[in-house]
Amino acid sequence: MTQPAAFLASLGRPVLAALATIGRVTLFAGAILGHILRPPFYVREFGQALLQIGWYSLPVVGLTAIFTGGALALQIYAGGSRFNAEAVVPSIVAIGMARELGPVLGGLMVAARVASSIAAEIGTMKVTEQIDALVTLSTNPMKYLAVPRVLAATLSMPILVAVGDAIGIMGGWLVGITRLDFNSAAYLRNTVDFLEPWDVGSGLVKGAVFGFIVAVMGCYHGMNSARGAQGVGRATKSAVVSASVLILAANYLLTELFFSA
Amino acid sequence: MITLSQVQKSFGANRVLAGIDLVIPKASSMVIIGGSGTGKSVLLKCILGLVRPDAGTITLDGADVTTGDREAFLARFGMLFQGGALFDSLRVWENVAFRLTRGRTPLPKADARAIAVEKLRRVGLGPATADLYPAELSGGMQKRVGLARAIAANPEIIFFDEPTTGLDPIMAGVINALIREIVVEMGVTAMTITHDMSSVRAIADNVAMLHGGVIRWTGPVTDMDATDDPYVQQFIHGRADGPIASVR
Numbered sequence: 253m254t255q256p257a258a259f260l261a262s263l264g265r266p267v268l269a270a271l272a273t274i275g276r277v278t279l280f281a282g283a284i285l286g287h288i289l290r291p292p293f294y295v296r297e298f299g300q301a302l303l304q305i306g307w308y309s310l311p312v313v314g315l316t317a318i319f320t321g322g323a324l325a326l327q328i329y330a331g332g333s334r335f336n337a338e339a340v341v342p343s344i345v346a347i348g349m350a351r352e353l354g355p356v357l358g359g360l361m362v363a364a365r366v367a368s369s370i371a372a373e374i375g376t377m378k379v380t381e382q383i384d385a386l387v388t389l390s391t392n393p394m395k396y397l398a399v400p401r402v403l404a405a406t407l408s409m410p411i412l413v414a415v416g417d418a419i420g421i422m423g424g425w426l427v428g429i430t431r432l433d434f435n436s437a438a439y440l441r442n443t444v445d446f447l448e449p450w451d452v453g454s455g456l457v458k459g460a461v462f463g464f465i466v467a468v469m470g471c472y473h474g475m476n477s478a479r480g481a482q483g484v485g486r487a488t489k490s491a492v493v494s495a496s497v498l499i500l501a502a503n504y505l506l507t508e509l510f511f512s513a
Numbered sequence: 514m515i516t517l518s519q520v521q522k523s524f525g526a527n528r529v530l531a532g533i534d535l536v537i538p539k540a541s542s543m544v545i546i547g548g549s550g551t552g553k554s555v556l557l558k559c560i561l562g563l564v565r566p567d568a569g570t571i572t573l574d575g576a577d578v579t580t581g582d583r584e585a586f587l588a589r590f591g592m593l594f595q596g597g598a599l600f601d602s603l604r605v606w607e608n609v610a611f612r613l614t615r616g617r618t619p620l621p622k623a624d625a626r627a628i629a630v631e632k633l634r635r636v637g638l639g640p641a642t643a644d645l646y647p648a649e650l651s652g653g654m655q656k657r658v659g660l661a662r663a664i665a666a667n668p669e670i671i672f673f674d675e676p677t678t679g680l681d682p683i684m685a686g687v688i689n690a691l692i693r694e695i696v697v698e699m700g701v702t703a704m705t706i707t708h709d710m711s712s713v714r715a716i717a718d719n720v721a722m723l724h725g726g727v728i729r730w731t732g733p734v735t736d737m738d739a740t741d742d743p744y745v746q747q748f749i750h751g752r753a754d755g756p757i758a759s760v761r
Contacts, residue, residue, distance in 0.1 A: 292615070300602075376601075377600075377601075380596055380598060381594045381595070381596060381598040382598050382599075382600055382601075384558070384563050384594065384598065385592070385594055385598035385599075385600070387561075387562075387563055387587070388561055388563075388587060388590060388591075388592045389587075389611050389612045389615075389662075390583075390584045390587045390588055390612060390615070390616055391611075391615060
């Protein structure tokens with residue numbers, strides 16, 4: 253192979269591999285959507301997934317939101333004071349949390365907590381032949397393992413985002429009244445007056461999309477885990493990294509879709 | 514009766530099965546022997562449809578295993594996996610009754626539990642085991658639970674993948690005896706893959722040796738020691754020198 257051809261080949265190989273992976277993930281996600289619409293539906297597994305993904309993620313999402321809301325209030329106050337616009341703190345904290353920081357930071361925290369746990373659990377099931385055992389027991393692993401988790405993540409993420417939004421706004425309010433000399437009632441009135449339903453609604457839609465991404469990436473990497481502890485570890489890492497990157501990319505696309513002029 | 518005809522399977526450049534021809538008669542116990550990495554597990558997974566062969570045909574009672582109702586096909590099988598493959602998140606009785614509580618005609622929970630406890634008793638485990646989780650069991654107990662799960666739905670055919678691997682000789686003997694008892698008692702067709710010769714002698718009616726991607730030798734277990742096939746002789750006596758070593 254000539255030198256230019258070798259150079260082109262070295263560029264082309266990773267591009268082809270990336271395209272093939274995108275294709276596999278898309279087919280995998282499509283297969284899950286297809287299985288959601290067809291019985292049987294495993295109610296107990298869905299309930300357990302709701303508990304694991306939704307309920308147990310509340311503390312981490314809440315803590316992230318309260319500190320983010322507080323820091324946001326301080327930053328907006330510091331920036332706003334440069335042109336005498338300190339009064340915008342309540343509205344910008346609310347809009348920022350509802351539109352962007354609530355869903356994105358919530359999604360990233362859930363990606364770290366949930367995508368890793370799904371990938372590790374399913375990956376371990378794969379390397380210990382539990383997934384083969386499911387098949388021999390006439391149970392479709394996609395239906396039994398992936399569908400409940402994807403559905404639970406997609407439905408619970410908007411609720412987590414809504415709770416995160418509220419806690420984040422409260423974090424801003426707390427900093428506003430204790431550190432920035434805002435009047436409590438005025439802060440809350442400004443928050444409510446300037447926040448529109450679509451500010452919150454768009455964040456909830458983003459949350460559902462991010463939940464879907466997190467669970468699909470966890471299941472995909474778990475089910476394609478290589479053998480051994482190293483294989484499961486790599487699957488776990490890949491699930492978190494790919495879910496996080498996809499959340500940020502999807503966030504940009506959804507923001508363009510929802511808010512571009 | 515399970516019939517394999519010219520079954521081939523490769524993984525990349527590695528040709529694992531190079532044309533397997535084998536007949537497993539109904540209600541008999543066939544043991545497949547062969548060294549590690551010779552494709553025994555792949556062969557078993559091809560029959561179950563967990564791995565798709567590149568070429569060849571596999572039939573069960575004359576019907577191609579790749580066509581027809583997959584759930585009905587799998588309902589005829591039970592399988593004991595090498596490591597047990599018990600579901601960590603489920604209690605022992607839920608593992609055993611897994612098939613009974615799902616599928617087209619699921620049993621009520623109480624009935625499924627009663628059957629699970631009975632199957633656990635059959636493999637020598639008391640009712641107190643039923644509510645434990647797999648992680649709370651020893652390796653031998655996990656094998657027994659796996660065996661109870663394999664027989665829970667009274668299958669016609671049972672596959673055993675390395676049933677004694679990782680067990681001490683006494684526990685291996687216990688598992689071998691249990692397998693033989695269950696196979697005779699239930700009148701099932703059994704296929705076992707192993708490289709443990711004590712298992713072969715305890716379980717087998719017929720033996721087939723897999724080497725180089727093909728069945729090197731097959732016949733009744735009573736003929737195994739008398740065969741002059743050098744591969745079989747080297748394998749069953751565990752000799753370091755011989756055609757298998759020279760191939761490696």
